[in-house]
Amino acid sequence: MAQFSRITSQAVPLPINDIDTDQIIPARFMKGTNKEGLGENLFNDWRFLKDGSPNPEFILNRKEVQGGQILIAGDNFGCGSSREHAPWALMGWGFRAVISTSFADIFHNNALKNGLLPVVVDEEILVDLFDMVEEVPLVNFTIDLAQQSLLLPDGRAVEFPIDTFSKNSLLGGVDQLQYLLSMEDRIVSYEVEHDPS
């Protein structure tokens, strides 16, 4: 899993609520058997018009946002399908963090297992973030995971929550499976007790 400690980057605003994983990566791009190349199809049906040309109005098609590693999105980001192709596509594009007021449960779990950091802020802060990016599109934000802190261009530091286990896994770049594998003895005991067959 990709390690995450601290990033400083411009942010890409997508002020839409309830962005579902079918929009993040449409199902027809899930016929592959690996995780590679999905970034090319990120938000495919919003990025491209019916004739296949790029939609000039869609934010990800603008030159100035290329290279941005932080996505700022509306409430309930990643709802719908459980497809882990969604965080793979976001990371394939180059995103390392998504800031929103809330995330759908399965997306949240999937993101954390890939080194894509979901940053939860309250409504007021989110509105401020959208305003700041609108005023100065290239302005930088810093996300410091160890401090659980989002540093705004106006100097404010906003604390964000993350569970201790996921935080440590991300900081160390440790695959969460390692922890489960280390519990083999306990799993065996459980099986003996509950399912002696």
Add this chain to the structure above:
Amino acid sequence: MSRRPEMNHRTHFDKVWEDHVVFQEPDYPAILYIDLHLIHEVTSPQAFDGLRPKGLRVRRPDKSLATMDHSTPTLPLNQVVMDPQAEFQLKQLELNCQEFGIPLFQLGSENRGIVHVISPELGMTQPGMTIVCGDSHTSTHGAFGALAFGIGTSEVEHVLATQCLLQHKPQSMEIRIEGKLDPGVTAKDIILALIARIGINGGVGYAVEYTGEAIRSLDMEGRMTVCNMSIEAGARAGMIAPDDTTFEYLADREYTPKGEDWERALSRWRQLGSEECATYDRSITMDVSNLEPMITFGTNPGMGIMISEAIPNPDHVKDPERKAALIKALRYMDLKPGKPLLGHKVDVVFLGSCTNSRITDLRMATSLLDGRKVSEKVRVLVVPGSEEIKKMAEAEGLHQRFIQAGAEWREPGCSMCIGMNGDQLEPGQYAVSTSNRNFEGRQGKGGRTFLASPLTAIASAITGQIMDPRTLM
């Protein structure tokens, strides 16, 4: 942090959860044991690929079951040119299952079907179990009192390797559904009404338990429809405590215990269910006595109305975000606010998916057909959920009634619910669909979906426009 309830205050969910916690360190997620891992072709290949470089085996292939459903064609195999990518993906599942010893119902197997349809019908889904699958509609199995939820591919790898998952305990929510449904109103209408009320994030962070008279009156197929769409309200899981309806459904299924084992299982299952003084983190009640058939007008499953109601007007919505979402949805759907959807033209009707493709759904639809034909302007796709359902339907002659009415009778699979297998809407087309998602492009790029019950779908197929099924009854 979730509370740890006193023994005699435990909810059904508490009991199933606690029974499966292998271990939990302070500040760490619980290690939750998984009784049944369901696998399909789309979300598993990367998980199997994760095992190999680490030299890991599948820990409990005997607690795993794989099927092919998402990218499978719904025309007979001798009439179809397979998409090479889909073919490769299916082949990969076959090879992975061979290598790791996992039972697989592949194309041609008489047990194959949509993953959430076959496990209950084989009797593998049982009360009190933990069940996961790399598919969000795993919540379906909660209808049997199992704790069942969708997981991502990394978690699929975790379960393959350790038969366990790392999980934070969700909070609990009781959703009490009171009242008696009118004729023509179904389980699908209950769940669409509920999501319209609590919103598509109304269940985020919760394991839902459905209780109340209207739920108890549903058959298992109806309960599966309700639990199936729990995820559309964002819930981690949806559950219904088992009762005699559950046990009658399960008796004598292929994988259910037999003889003395059955009696032992029954007495264990009867211990489940919430205690009388159980407390939930949140409780809501909905009365369905005056519910009409529901239909969605927008681009998420929460944008639904009773079929005689008008499409909401953005000018009357105060909250700016909800207003923006409504405007965006109506623009995509090319619909005008202020009028009901009744009479709106329909190009395609899809009867299928893990929500509504079971034998009772097909019987319901044919009861309304009653010798009528579907409109010449409408393409009607009927896709049974499994080979077993297809066989049952054909034995009852249901397929002939669909075919004679002008509908297409297809092979089992997810089909147009997710549109991965070539069954797709054309850009701009309108579909009444018995599936679970009306997101932009879900059923094909540019396609527009109205979610509804099998009755509403078939009534709309017959008349070529959105129709209240009660007018044809």
